[in-house]
Amino acid sequence: MKELSYTTLDGRDARLNASKLEALAAGIRGGIVTADSDGYDAARKVWNGMADRRPAVIARCLNAQDARTALSFAREHQMRLTVRGGGHHIAGNSVADGALVIDQSAQRSVRIDPLQRTARVAPGALLGDFDREAQAFGLATPLGINSTTGVAGLCLGGGFGWLTRKYGMTIDNLISADIVTADGRQSVVSATQEPDLFWAIRGGGGNFGVVTSFEFKLHPVGPEVYSGLVVYPLEQADGVLRAWRAFTRTAPLELNVWAVLRKAPPLPFLPASIHGRNVVILAVVYAGDADAGERAAAPVLGFGTPAGSHLGRNPYAAFQAAFDPLLAPGARNYWKSHNLAQVSDGLLEVVVAAAAAAPGPECEVFLAQLGGAMAAVPATDTAYAGRDANFVMNVHGRWQSAADDAQGRDWARSLYRAAAPHSTGGGYVNFFTEDEGERVAQAYGGNYGRLQAIKQRVDPDNLFRINLNVPPAAAKRAA
Numbered sequence: 001m002k003e004l005s006y007t008t009l010d011g012r013d014a015r016l017n018a019s020k021l022e023a024l025a026a027g028i029r030g031g032i033v034t035a036d037s038d039g040y041d042a043a044r045k046v047w048n049g050m051a052d053r054r055p056a057v058i059a060r061c062l063n064a065q066d067a068r069t070a071l072s073f074a075r076e077h078q079m080r081l082t083v084r085g086g087g088h089h090i091a092g093n094s095v096a097d098g099a100l101v102i103d104q105s106a107q108r109s110v111r112i113d114p115l116q117r118t119a120r121v122a123p124g125a126l127l128g129d130f131d132r133e134a135q136a137f138g139l140a141t142p143l144g145i146n147s148t149t150g151v152a153g154l155c156l157g158g159g160f161g162w163l164t165r166k167y168g169m170t171i172d173n174l175i176s177a178d179i180v181t182a183d184g185r186q187s188v189v190s191a192t193q194e195p196d197l198f199w200a201i202r203g204g205g206g207n208f209g210v211v212t213s214f215e216f217k218l219h220p221v222g223p224e225v226y227s228g229l230v231v232y233p234l235e236q237a238d239g240v241l242r243a244w245r246a247f248t249r250t251a252p253l254e255l256n257v258w259a260v261l262r263k264a265p266p267l268p269f270l271p272a273s274i275h276g277r278n279v280v281i282l283a284v285v286y287a288g289d290a291d292a293g294e295r296a297a298a299p300v301l302g303f304g305t306p307a308g309s310h311l312g313r314n315p316y317a318a319f320q321a322a323f324d325p326l327l328a329p330g331a332r333n334y335w336k337s338h339n340l341a342q343v344s345d346g347l348l349e350v351v352v353a354a355a356a357a358a359p360g361p362e363c364e365v366f367l368a369q370l371g372g373a374m375a376a377v378p379a380t381d382t383a384y385a386g387r388d389a390n391f392v393m394n395v396h397g398r399w400q401s402a403a404d405d406a407q408g409r410d411w412a413r414s415l416y417r418a419a420a421p422h423s424t425g426g427g428y429v430n431f432f433t434e435d436e437g438e439r440v441a442q443a444y445g446g447n448y449g450r451l452q453a454i455k456q457r458v459d460p461d462n463l464f465r466i467n468l469n470v471p472p473a474a475a476k477r478a479a
């Protein structure tokens with residue numbers, strides 16, 4: 001193993017000699033990967049192709065002890081440190097130049113206890129891994145809408161999807177977690193054990209330690225759910241989106257209808273004449289009895305004259321992967337998002353105009369319908385504070401070539417600015433790009449002070465800083 005350079009916490013260059021690296025490699029069951037290793041380029045790749053980072057050392061952690069060993073090595077050498085789950089975060093913070101990566105992505109086991117209705121989930125499990133195991137028993141917990149997302153990052157930032165209106169956020173279903181804190185101490189946190197830290201990791205992201213195992217509660221779901229898509233030409237957007245908005249006000253908690261504005265993909269149920277044209281896609285999932293779902297969702301077909309629709313009983317786990325082809329890894333992605341209390345007329349105007357001007361076929365605007373069980377939890381019960389977001393707007397700028405970066409970013413930013421007066425001002429750290437660190441305090445709102453105090457107690461040196469960072473309270477005073 002060759003000597004290599006790395007970046008210290010305060011941004012200086014430093015060197016690691018071969019014997020130190022060999023000792024580290026011997027202590028990590030999955031071994032380490034450096035720039036000289038085969039597989040380095042594959043190991044440093046994350047979902048967002050724009051995050052092209054060159055870590056110094058990737059520690060392939062296969063258990064909690066590996067994570068502790070890697071963490072203590074990083075602390076001893078004052079190395080920049082990142083933690084990787086599914087590698088999906090838009091900011092790409094699970095890898096960083098010159099850093100040591102605690103890479104838990106190989107740990108994908110999910111164990112279901114169907115009698116207790118709980119799941120024990122390893123920190124590299126993807127949503128698809130979780131759904132596949134839980135659905136074998138007709139069970140599920142609220143997760144996101146893209147099956148290749150990591151459970152770890154999704155949960156630590158909050159987590160919402162098709163089951164959220166009925167069963168709450170992912171964090172609302174977290175029973176306990178095993179965590180290694182910056183001092184190397186390993187503990188189990190729950191509502192009764194270290195409740196402060198348990199509160200902080202439910203929305204506080206990766207700021208407080210390395211989570212090495214998650215325990216969730218489960219609910220009966222599917223295995224078939226009434227679900228599908230109804231597609232309208234963008235020319236009808238005015239009427240369709242107003243009808244959708246009115247419909248969401250009285251929709252039962254089981255029913256979720258999210259609006260997606262984009263160019264029509266070549267879906268088999270759409271006429272070829274509409275492929276590539278601007279459309280509004282209403283994505284429907286009923287998290288309950290499928291016959292009741294069919295009745296409840298029927299009005300969605302009458303918001304205008306659909307260009308096509310595909311609604312029916314689908315396996316829940318399959319619908320969880322329905323958007324995967326549009327969100328495949330490797331493309332260049334830049335997002336901008338807002339929390340919305342309501343969808344105002346003004347917001348609809350700016351969103352429809354921006355969708356019509358989208359710079360490429362992969363760019364889209366998502367309007368997710370939330371509320372329900374998510375809103376029923378008081379904002380101070382978990383670190384995640386945006387319980388007033390009955391809707392979330394996410395502008396997905398997405399393209400393939402670096403030459404399109406400026407155009408794509410400008411489009412997303414300009415829609416974000418135009419939509420700002422219609423938002424709550426809050427946000428969701430799981431959707432923030434790397435240049436949105438200044439939004440973190442606002443996202444946590446009244447919970448920010450408590451988060452900083454807990455950070456001061458468990459990570460006073462801010463070892464876990466390559467993330468949507470909550471600096472320790474003392475750092476704030478010093479500044």
Ligand SMILES: Cc1cc2nc3c(=O)[nH]c(=O)nc-3n(C[C@H](O)[C@H](O)[C@H](O)COP(=O)(O)OP(=O)(O)OC[C@H]3O[C@@H](n4cnc5c(N)ncnc54)[C@H](O)[C@@H]3O)c2cc1C
Nearest residue numbers: 085086087088089093144145150152153154159160206211
């Ligand atoms: C295509 C796509 C669709 C999405 N859809 C949804 C959605 O429907 N709903 C939703 O809520 N979110 C959604 N998200 C956002 C998603 O929740 C975040 O990207 C999340 O961070 C992904 O988790 P990960 O483990 O894959 O990410 P990673 O990039 O591996 O991790 C993100 C950050 O989490 C922290 N982290 C990860 N693992 C650990 C750990 N074990 N211990 C401590 N810290 C850790 C680190 O700080 C890391 O930088 C989506 C993202 C994408 C790209």
